[in-house]
Amino acid sequence: MRLTIKEIFELPADGRSIAVKGWVRTKRETKAAAFLEVNDGSRMGNIQCVFDEAAIAACLPELARASTGASVSVEGSLVPSPASGQKLEIKATALSVIGEAPSESYPLQKKAHSMEFLREIAHLRPRTNTFGAVARVRNRMAFAIHEFFQERGFQYVHTPLITASDCEGAGAMFQVTTLDLDRIAKSGEAVDYAKDFFGKPAYLTVSGQLNVETYCEALGRVYTFGPTFRAENSNTTRHLSEFWMIEPEVAFNDLGDNMELAESFLKRLVKTAIEDCAEDLAFFDQRIEKGLVASLQGVLERPFSHMTYTEAVAVLEKNADQFELKPYWGLDLQSEHEKFLCEKIAGGPLFLTDYPKEIKSFYMKQNSDGKTVRAMDLLVPRFGEIIGGSEREENLGLLQDRIRELGLKEEAYSWYLDLRRFGTTPHSGFGLGFERLLLYVTGMANIRDVIPFPRAPKLADF
RNA sequence: UCCCCUGUAGCUCAGCUGGCAGAGCGUCUGGCUGUUAACCAGAAUGUCCCUGGUUCGAACCCGGGCGGGGGAGCCA
Incomplete structure (x- = not known):
């Protein structure tokens, strides 16, 4: 050859x-x-x-x-x-x-082109320096993710893309159907899902987490890495309708173990990028984001900062004059708050933990204070949240209570609750959006430019 | 979904108070003893997003539509 x-x-x-x-x-x-x-x-x-x-x-x-x-x-x-x-x-x-x-x-001519223009020719943009570099870094990072987990004895689990349950009770979902919508609309009949392909409504998954927990409670250390779908009408530089997510889940890990894993994971990916994608990163540093390599190197050099949500709100309240939305305990932190905390206070990646239970998912482990849960978000300079995770509630009764409090249907979670009925264990995990990682590592500004063919509201060309 | 900005040459944009359509880059031609974001000289290139209106006259003002970007929310 x-x-x-x-x-x-x-x-x-x-x-x-x-x-x-x-x-x-x-x-x-x-x-x-x-x-x-x-x-x-x-x-x-x-x-x-x-x-x-x-x-x-x-x-x-x-x-x-x-x-x-x-x-x-x-x-x-x-x-x-x-x-x-x-x-x-x-x-x-x-x-x-x-x-x-x-x-x-x-x-494409031998001159600089804008990202906006290149987005319109997504089939030709990989021939540019920038998108060639993004593609190579994306490839290396995908491989590094598997390397990291495989070296640590994690099993790669393939969770389904089609699901009949709204996994987290959060997020708009894309419906999957083989029903003839045109015919039903014309006939005026009610939709009979018994006649649909799966015999009930089905959707594209918004997370593999609940499914992967089942394998976690059997294999111990597991992770997923696959496409995820959100039908939110989000129009930002940080959201896609179709994106790739990495979700490790570890039996017997508490929140501290979880953060250690997330930190060593992120550092390993950054280190691999610096070492194995040096030529591409040098380009990003020179043309896309000045100081990128130095800031990535800085990430490797010291431990990530930690702060509880309650501590963070106290800090924010002292600086309330700097924010459009005044912070208070119970508020789901805004972008401006998250950026302030990691950029101005921590000066680097920052773990925030123990959020109010009201602003987090039902499956997170409740603290003894009755108010907060063992959640963690990792915030990084430039765009805020990159990782979200938690220790999971392993107590059957507490989990059932939470499901009822939130008005969710317990029957829908019967198999998930079985994990607590039979041989329950403490366990923890997190989710990392792959494209957000790529934004972080490449310095690119728009998430639509770190995936070959972006899917977003009104955007499914190519 | 909300708020703001924007649509003029292949690309990035300027275009004043409504009065003959402009620049840089790219492209093309010529020059140049090794260039490298080459350089020097010259040339060509327009549905001023679409649509309706106001006006003697609209790229410019007004209504509607479509496209693009940024911010917010939702989150990864």
């Missing part, structure tokens, strides 16, 4: 004959030499193919067709580069254009 540009850069520049295939990023021509920069996606950097006067003469018609975006094959010899900017280059002897990209119609 042919070598990638990444592999070529690991070879000695000893004049060996070499062939490269990829897409033209830019071409510079003078009378005496032409420079064709080719990229094949294997790394950030291009390989420079140099045509001397003889080569220009030999390749003239092809050189003219090799415009930005064209796919090409270049043959030549691998030599040290006399100019700075690259350690080696290809002294080209032959060029063939495989597929033209006419400059009058090819949307």
